[in-house]
Amino acid sequence: MTIRFINARLIDPETGDDTLGELAVSSGVIIANSTQDADNTDNRFRGETSDAETIVDCMGKCLAPGIIDIGVKVCEPGERHKESYRSAGRAAAAGGVTTMVTRPDTSPAIDSPEVLEFARRRANEAAPVNVLVMAALTKGRMGREMTEIGFLQDAGAVAFTDCDHVIRDTKVYSRALTYARSLGALVIAHVQEPILSAGAAVTSGKFASLRGLPGVSPMAERMGLDRDIALVEMTGVRYHVDQITTARALPALERAKANGLDITAGVSIHHLTLNELDVADYRTFFKVKPPLRSEDDRLAVIEALADGTIDLISSMHTPQDEESKRLPFEEAASGAVAMETLLPAAMRLIHNEHMDLPTLWRALSLAPAKRLGLASGRLSVGAPADLVLFDPDAPFIMDRFKLHSKSKNTPFDGARMQGKVISTYVAGQPVFESE
Amino acid sequence: MSFTQAHLLGIEHLHPSEITALLDLADQYVDLGRGQHKHSDALQGLTQVNMFFENSTRTQASFELAGKRLGADVMNMAMQASSIKKGETLIDTAMTLNAMHPDLLVVRHPHSGAVDLLAQKVNCAVLNAGDGRHEHPTQALLDALTIRRAKGRLHRLSIAICGDIAHSRVARSNIMLLGKMENRVRLIGPPTLMPSQINEFGCEVFEDMREGLKDVDVVMMLRLQKERMDGGFIPSEREYYHRYGLDAEKLSYAKPDAIVMHPGPMNRGVEIDGDIADDINRSVIQEQVEMGVAVRMAAMDLLARNRRSRPKGVMV
Numbered sequence: 001m002t003i004r005f006i007n008a009r010l011i012d013p014e015t016g017d018d019t020l021g022e023l024a025v026s027s028g029v030i031i032a033n034s035t036q037d038a039d040n041t042d043n044r045f046r047g048e049t050s051d052a053e054t055i056v057d058c059m060g061k062c063l064a065p066g067i068i069d070i071g072v073k074v075c076e077p078g079e080r081h082k083e084s085y086r087s088a089g090r091a092a093a094a095g096g097v098t099t100m101v102t103r104p105d106t107s108p109a110i111d112s113p114e115v116l117e118f119a120r121r122r123a124n125e126a127a128p129v130n131v132l133v134m135a136a137l138t139k140g141r142m143g144r145e146m147t148e149i150g151f152l153q154d155a156g157a158v159a160f161t162d163c164d165h166v167i168r169d170t171k172v173y174s175r176a177l178t179y180a181r182s183l184g185a186l187v188i189a190h191v192q193e194p195i196l197s198a199g200a201a202v203t204s205g206k207f208a209s210l211r212g213l214p215g216v217s218p219m220a221e222r223m224g225l226d227r228d229i230a231l232v233e234m235t236g237v238r239y240h241v242d243q244i245t246t247a248r249a250l251p252a253l254e255r256a257k258a259n260g261l262d263i264t265a266g267v268s269i270h271h272l273t274l275n276e277l278d279v280a281d282y283r284t285f286f287k288v289k290p291p292l293r294s295e296d297d298r299l300a301v302i303e304a305l306a307d308g309t310i311d312l313i314s315s316m317h318t319p320q321d322e323e324s325k326r327l328p329f330e331e332a333a334s335g336a337v338a339m340e341t342l343l344p345a346a347m348r349l350i351h352n353e354h355m356d357l358p359t360l361w362r363a364l365s366l367a368p369a370k371r372l373g374l375a376s377g378r379l380s381v382g383a384p385a386d387l388v389l390f391d392p393d394a395p396f397i398m399d400r401f402k403l404h405s406k407s408k409n410t411p412f413d414g415a416r417m418q419g420k421v422i423s424t425y426v427a428g429q430p431v432f433e434s435e
Numbered sequence: 436m437s438f439t440q441a442h443l444l445g446i447e448h449l450h451p452s453e454i455t456a457l458l459d460l461a462d463q464y465v466d467l468g469r470g471q472h473k474h475s476d477a478l479q480g481l482t483q484v485n486m487f488f489e490n491s492t493r494t495q496a497s498f499e500l501a502g503k504r505l506g507a508d509v510m511n512m513a514m515q516a517s518s519i520k521k522g523e524t525l526i527d528t529a530m531t532l533n534a535m536h537p538d539l540l541v542v543r544h545p546h547s548g549a550v551d552l553l554a555q556k557v558n559c560a561v562l563n564a565g566d567g568r569h570e571h572p573t574q575a576l577l578d579a580l581t582i583r584r585a586k587g588r589l590h591r592l593s594i595a596i597c598g599d600i601a602h603s604r605v606a607r608s609n610i611m612l613l614g615k616m617e618n619r620v621r622l623i624g625p626p627t628l629m630p631s632q633i634n635e636f637g638c639e640v641f642e643d644m645r646e647g648l649k650d651v652d653v654v655m656m657l658r659l660q661k662e663r664m665d666g667g668f669i670p671s672e673r674e675y676y677h678r679y680g681l682d683a684e685k686l687s688y689a690k691p692d693a694i695v696m697h698p699g700p701m702n703r704g705v706e707i708d709g710d711i712a713d714d715i716n717r718s719v720i721q722e723q724v725e726m727g728v729a730v731r732m733a734a735m736d737l738l739a740r741n742r743r744s745r746p747k748g749v750m751v
Contacts, residue, residue: 204631204632205631205632206631206632206635206636208630208631209607209630209631209632209633209636210447210607210636211547211548211569212547212548212566212567212568212569212570212604212607213547213548213567213568213569215631217631281548281551282547282548282551282552323524326524326525326526326552327524327525327552328525328544328546328547328548328549328552328567329546329547329548330546330547330548330567331546
């Protein structure tokens, strides 16, 4: 079956184009793009409409590659009441996320081929979108012994990460990185100087002092990054830092890239759209890891994203049940669900004129695809037909109880947002259509 | 403007005129406490629950006495011993309390913001008796009343707060209250005991105690909270006393009529010299305890009045 998307505003992160055009997909791949191959277009688009062809009139709305979200927490195995592959998959589809790259910080951790196999099976059974699974870099994410990186890679692990656990023992870490390098494995790390940041609930500064909450200096991120950059230089590993959230870490990142190290960086959507003051009167839905930063840091990170110093945006989707959040701020769990609010939240960067749509989509789809070696994340002919059709301007008030996620811990509850997903396609098949 | 709050969670939410109204009423309760008949019926028929998740003798006793003098039925719950050890969450505790229909709830909790959280979930007026490092509003109010009575005013004074500012909720509430009433606040202490960016609260920060005490009207000492020390904030108690302990020599830099305050309990020989603490011409530490009862009576009286004037069943 062929689907023709007509009257589409095509958002192409590869070419940087944002133009009206048509796109045709068949057998799960893009077979024609009117903006890219003018010659072919005539044949493809002016031919007779066959019976098996469906026409989708996009009415001038945006059609872009589906979002590829590195760092989604699905709580299987262990805490299925917080999020299952089914609920996470539905949330992803509703949010325009066509590929979830899931985290191993489950319980037990995904640190053996057997657990990885379980997660992949559950993902295939239950999730309507593509799921790629990451594995832990050390056993139990304890930072003491490396996992079976080779077996895990054979079993399908696309990257290795201990998530928010920082490996304190630099010797263990350097050996794991060296071994990972020998297999060409991608390692994803969280950079926080672990001792300086221990016990912190917010970023230190005026707000932390006012609220009497234990804070961590934003400098802890730079210290963590500096150490990791030295280790990347030492081992030559393929390395991605999950979240860079402070201005002071950016020069080190720029230098490392200029020096030719194989390093990329991400940032969570929350650090791009919220700041430390949003915590206000101890609102625990705003407790994330690392903690929200100052407005100056937020703006610096947006600028770094626009110029490509920071490569990609993640939702850092982290489901938490009500019981984990309805506690005094210091005791409450960190993290926020974010796949369904990712697109409208990211639209704030567009509406506030920080960047244009193709640049935003470079961070949401093309850069993560390139980092993971995927063919998706593009609108070119031959690419997988993983697509999101959305209205960038449609306004709405966020209601957390309408989320598909089992957990409803979003900081955007009650927020005025713009940007709605109209429909989502994975391999040319519709997996979500708004009512 | 009169006092309009439904709870007393912190100084941050109070308007200067509300602070004045509360202190004016407290003045009347000081007279009541000094008379023969120390009783009023302002809280007659109401139930006051004191819920302390953290050890306290003085504050709890002060609240208990305040409630009893106003005719409330007072119950003390020592929460460390009971439910939290059994894994009950703060919200569960709130639900249990609601079933007992208290009118006034006095809460102390080791975590900043915990009292705010509880106030959202219970159907009664909540008084913060100290939450983590956040606020301790009745302490700041009793300090303000003490200063106002000793100095004849609560504005345009130069007030030094000395010691462990970082771990002190008393300091935070006092900084806010004294700032709202248009005083000059100076903070004195080693940099390891200063909260970050505290200068942005409109205070002057001094690491040298003599320089900081120069010509101040009021010297507020803070307890060096040993139980809060992770270790390593200061080299030793004796070095701390040498550099930041209040003795006659350092006090001589303040105005000749400067008063000395301390929220108690004191560590004599650590942050304050015993002779200074006992000097009846300088120290108002005893008065602070007396003002504590009066201020808490006033706070509970005002909250109870606001509660009565609101339609029943309306949560604010």
